Amino acid sequence: MTLVIEGLKMTRARADKGMSNTHTGALRLEAGTITVLLGANGVGKTRFMETIAGLRDPDGLAISYGTEPLWIRKNSRLRSNMLLRNEKAMLAYSYSCQSPEEQLFARSVHDELQYVLRPYQLDHAVSELRCREVLAAVGWDESWLDRDPYLMSGGERRRTALASMFAAPAAWLLLDEPTAGLDAAGHERLGIRLKRSAAEGKGVLLISHESDWALQLADHVLIMHMNGSVQLANREELLANPGLLEEAGMEIPAWLRVAHRMMCIGVPPEQIWRPADSAAHAAVAIHRDAESKLLRKRQDRRIPFAKRDSEKPLSPLSNFDPRAVWLAYILFSAAILIQSTWTGLGAMALLVALSIHLGKIPLRRWRGAIMALTAFTISVALLAGLGPQEDGGYWSTDAALASLQSLLRPLLAMLLGFGLPLAVTPLRLRRSLEQLFAVFGRLPQWGTKLILTVTLLLRFIPVLLSEWERFARIGMARGKRIRRTPGGAFKRLQETSIPFMLALFRLGEQVSDALESRGVSMERQPTLLITERWKGRDSLLAAASAAILLIFWLWQ
Amino acid sequence: MTYINSSESLVLQDVSIDRILENGQIVPRLQQLDFALAPGEWVNLAGVNGSGKSSLARLLAGLTIEGVRGTWSRGFAGNRPSPYIMQHPDAQLFAETPREEVRFALEWRRLEPDMIMQLTEEILAFTGLTAIGDTPWEHLSGGQRQLAAVAAASAGESPLIVFDEATSMLDEQSMQLVYRLARKLNERGTAVVWVTQRLQEIEASSRVAALTEGQIVFDGTGHAFLYGADDETGLTPCQACGLRLPYLSALALELGRLGKLQPPYPETPEEWEAVLQGIVAVPV
Numbered sequence: 123m124t125l126v127i128e129g130l131k132m133t134r135a136r137a138d139k140g141m142s143n144t145h146t147g148a149l150r151l152e153a154g155t156i157t158v159l160l161g162a163n164g165v166g167k168t169r170f171m172e173t174i175a176g177l178r179d180p181d182g183l184a185i186s187y188g189t190e191p192l193w194i195r196k197n198s199r200l201r202s203n204m205l206l207r208n209e210k211a212m213l214a215y216s217y218s219c220q221s222p223e224e225q226l227f228a229r230s231v232h233d234e235l236q237y238v239l240r241p242y243q244l245d246h247a248v249s250e251l252r253c254r255e256v257l258a259a260v261g262w263d264e265s266w267l268d269r270d271p272y273l274m275s276g277g278e279r280r281r282t283a284l285a286s287m288f289a290a291p292a293a294w295l296l297l298d299e300p301t302a303g304l305d306a307a308g309h310e311r312l313g314i315r316l317k318r319s320a321a322e323g324k325g326v327l328l329i330s331h332e333s334d335w336a337l338q339l340a341d342h343v344l345i346m347h348m349n350g351s352v353q354l355a356n357r358e359e360l361l362a363n364p365g366l367l368e369e370a371g372m373e374i375p376a377w378l379r380v381a382h383r384m385m386c387i388g389v390p391p392e393q394i395w396r397p398a399d400s401a402a403h404a405a406v407a408i409h410r411d412a413e414s415k416l417l418r419k420r421q422d423r424r425i426p427f428a429k430r431d432s433e434k435p436l437s438p439l440s441n442f443d444p445r446a447v448w449l450a451y452i453l454f455s456a457a458i459l460i461q462s463t464w465t466g467l468g469a470m471a472l473l474v475a476l477s478i479h480l481g482k483i484p485l486r487r488w489r490g491a492i493m494a495l496t497a498f499t500i501s502v503a504l505l506a507g508l509g510p511q512e513d514g515g516y517w518s519t520d521a522a523l524a525s526l527q528s529l530l531r532p533l534l535a536m537l538l539g540f541g542l543p544l545a546v547t548p549l550r551l552r553r554s555l556e557q558l559f560a561v562f563g564r565l566p567q568w569g570t571k572l573i574l575t576v577t578l579l580l581r582f583i584p585v586l587l588s589e590w591e592r593f594a595r596i597g598m599a600r601g602k603r604i605r606r607t608p609g610g611a612f613k614r615l616q617e618t619s620i621p622f623m624l625a626l627f628r629l630g631e632q633v634s635d636a637l638e639s640r641g642v643s644m645e646r647q648p649t650l651l652i653t654e655r656w657k658g659r660d661s662l663l664a665a666a667s668a669a670i671l672l673i674f675w676l677w678q
Numbered sequence: 679m680t681y682i683n684s685s686e687s688l689v690l691q692d693v694s695i696d697r698i699l700e701n702g703q704i705v706p707r708l709q710q711l712d713f714a715l716a717p718g719e720w721v722n723l724a725g726v727n728g729s730g731k732s733s734l735a736r737l738l739a740g741l742t743i744e745g746v747r748g749t750w751s752r753g754f755a756g757n758r759p760s761p762y763i764m765q766h767p768d769a770q771l772f773a774e775t776p777r778e779e780v781r782f783a784l785e786w787r788r789l790e791p792d793m794i795m796q797l798t799e800e801i802l803a804f805t806g807l808t809a810i811g812d813t814p815w816e817h818l819s820g821g822q823r824q825l826a827a828v829a830a831a832s833a834g835e836s837p838l839i840v841f842d843e844a845t846s847m848l849d850e851q852s853m854q855l856v857y858r859l860a861r862k863l864n865e866r867g868t869a870v871v872w873v874t875q876r877l878q879e880i881e882a883s884s885r886v887a888a889l890t891e892g893q894i895v896f897d898g899t900g901h902a903f904l905y906g907a908d909d910e911t912g913l914t915p916c917q918a919c920g921l922r923l924p925y926l927s928a929l930a931l932e933l934g935r936l937g938k939l940q941p942p943y944p945e946t947p948e949e950w951e952a953v954l955q956g957i958v959a960v961p962v
Contacts, residue, residue, distance in 0.1 A: 162819075162849050162851065163819045163820045163821055163848055163849040163851075163852050164819040164820060273699050273701060273703075275727070275728040276727045276728055277726065277727040277728050280727075302846060302847075303727045303846075303875065304727075305726035305727070305920040305921065305922070306917065306920050306921055306922035306923070307920060309922045331848075331849055331850075334924060334925035335922070372849065372850065372851065373849070373850040373851040373854070374850075375850055376878070376926060376946070376947050376950075377878070377924065377925035377926045377929075379947045379950070380925075380926060380929070380947065380950045380954070381925070383950070383951065383954050384954065387954060397923075397925055397926075397928035397929040397931075397932055398928065398932050400929065401929050401932030401933045401935075401936060401938075402932070402936065404929075404933065404938075404954070547773070547774040547778070548772075548773075548774075549772065549773045549774065549778050549782055550778075578772060581772055581773075581774075585768055585769075629769055632764055632766065632769035632770065633769050633770075635736070635741055635762060635764065636762070636764065636769060636770035636772075636827075636831070637772075638741055638742065638759050639739055639741060639759045639760060639761055639762035639831060639840075640761070640783050640786060640830070640831060640833070641758055641759065641786045641787065642786050648785035648786050648788075649784075649785045649786075649787075649788060649789055649790070649791060649794060
């Protein structure tokens with residue numbers, strides 16, 4: 123089954139070192155081959171793999187497994203042209219994410235394997251057979267079926283996770299850093315198993331920063347460039363021209379430089395990947411290599427600390443003193459909350475929209491919450507309007523509007539409030555609060571503790587949010603639950619929440635270790651650093667908000 | 679700065695840690711371990727997952743661990759916990775930008791505010807972060823965030839710093855940024871504990887302590903660790919610990935066995951270049 127990705131930016135191997143040559147085209151990864159995805163840190167390898175697995179919006183790409191497109195367009199009554207995941211394509215791959223052991227949630231190896239097999243609706247006997255067979259692939263016998271992953275060591279949990287990836291009868295295997303933390307035997311076993319899967323006609327796409335291990339298995343390499351384009355080459359091409367990596371902003375690993383030199387002195391390319399074979403050949407190599415170019419270490423092509431492509435403009439709000447921003451927010455919110463007419467509310471909505479635009483407040487991040495609250499507001503208003511009326515009807519527009527108005531006020535204030543975390547990062551907030559209280563003398567110990575705790579909680583909310591989203595995505599890749607049913611929703615919650623809670627504990631431990639090692643013991647008081655100075659523009663911001671409140675108050 | 683001018687080593691004697699599983703089973707993390715670290719020394723800790731290298735690293739950093747038995751003296755490292763850098767930078771960053779992060783770290787050292795501002799700039803310059811001092815995390819790569827974590831954790835001078843697989847999620851270039859910073863701190867006199875599974879990071883002349891099942895099974899030079907084969911089994915200490923030999927080490931070992939290479943084996947691409955030239959020059 124060929125994996126086809128259309129609409130991808132591709133870089134052609136270029137003969138001359140001219141302008142970069144990218145075009146939009148289709149990438150075809152053939153069944154029975156192993157492709158290694160290479161790219162610098164932060165170039166988007168994991169994101170690309172998640173897109174291929176249908177866990178992220180296709181973003182203009184058309185992905186298909188064989189003849190099955192990953193996304194199908196459906197016209198529903200609510201929305202035309204809705205994109206839906208195609209179950210057949212989702213079943214065509216098996217996905218192993220980074221640190222896959224974190225995703226385990228069942229209380230026995232058997233349950234974990236059956237969970238992955240369930241969407242394939244295999245015969246009972248067949249699926250039991252598969253369970254045993256994959257255990258053998260990771261070097262275990264049947265006695266491991268009843269073992270509880272929670273009581274295992276990290277390495278054993280990793281094996282369970284890899285077994286569950288191999289269990290599914292899928293045509294494609296997608297693996298993201300499967301070897302991190304594996305021992306030598308684990309590397310060996312995984313390599314053999316992947317080779318066998320490819321020989322059986324499966325396709326493999328692999329991300330691994332252990333390039334010497336991965337390239338020894340590979341047929342092709344897919345190199346991701348900093349501009350998001352990809353370049354497909356076979357591994358011998360990479361061996362002949364390791365500079366391809368530098369062009370993509372990567373460093374050439376030392377081993378690849380040496381391997382390249384060995385090719386130049388006449389060691390047959392197919393022997394180079396295994397050090398034992400290449401040593402034997404290098405030792406008898408009699409080719410003189412007068413012509414081979416010495417691969418000198420070129421200047422680092424990656425500009426240190428180059429800013430990322432995805433960089434968003436900073437919000438101008440961050441230039442203000444946190445206290446000014448808070449004060450302005452409180453005044454502005456008060457102005458919103460005292461509105462009792464539709465005209466007033468309309469004017470406020472305009473002002474809020476203007477502030478969001480000027481303050482460059484990215485509401486996208488909170489799209490889910492905003493949509494849920496809007497839906498809630500509307501349904502409460504509708505409910506308020508329903509009911510037996512004096513005139514005998516069952517609907518009262520006035521009641522619905524009154525309720526809508528009272529709920530719109532906090533909604534507007536909240537929309538504005540989403541800008542606060544941007545302008546006032548948790549540590550700045552902490553410092554400005556401490557400064558504020560320090561005016562009345564030294565802040566008591568409990569105050570310091572409280573402020574620190576609250577600010578750290580605020581700091582980690584985005585981290586937790588993205589962890590939750592990550593587990594939800596991977597849950598979908600493993601459980602293949604794409605239809606929205608109430609039962610499915612409950613199952614999905616379970617698949618996501620158990621790994622999430624465990625991740626939460628781990629994060630907590632790491633945070634406390636980091637704090638302890640920094641000497642942030644709760645016993646002592648930190649130095650009060652004055653970094654915020656109240657400037658003219660801060661007064662201006664506060665005054666403007668006060669003026670808005672005053673004007674609307676008088677107008678009411 | 680609590681820079682302790684003590685020449686005494688950090689010593690662990692007969693230290694054990696037990697892990698108690700949910701079902702009551704007791705699994706040792708560390709078993710009757712003896713270990714010493716001299717001031718300013720660089721030691722690599724190697725071993726597979728679950729070998730106890732992380733527990734040892736945490737113990738050396740002076741972090742709280744439950745159920746430790748044995749005696750230890752932190753010697754030159756002092757009584758404060760030492761900076762401890764973990765695999766994932768995000769859990770160890772509390773501010774939003776490198777500059778804020780370093781300031782936050784310094785605030786807990788009870789320095790004068792003026793001193794903090796000045797030291798922050800010095801640290802940013804030393805770690806090469808000045809240019810991105812005010813760039814928020816989401817615009818920085820994993821390697822840059824990890825550098826910021828090192829800068830904040832070491833915040834000025836510290837007698838000891840512990841890196842617990844700090845580079846395992848980083849690419850080649852980012853890994854070298856972090857590694858070079860660690861070397862720079864070491865040259866300034868800071869002792870470094872470098873926990874790693876990436877054996878290509880180990881230099882032939884530096885010290886390696888390898889763990890298996892909570893015990894130190896090897897303590898010697900990187901060269902002996904990678905290439906010093908045991909007479910009976912023919913395995914190198916690295917292989918005996920269950921670690922995968924990186925490509926170049928495997929190649930060197932094999933060439934050595936074939937009699938084409940004499941120790942000390944090459945490390946840099948340039949040294950390899952010389953070796954390959956030499957091999958070719960001798961027709962067989």
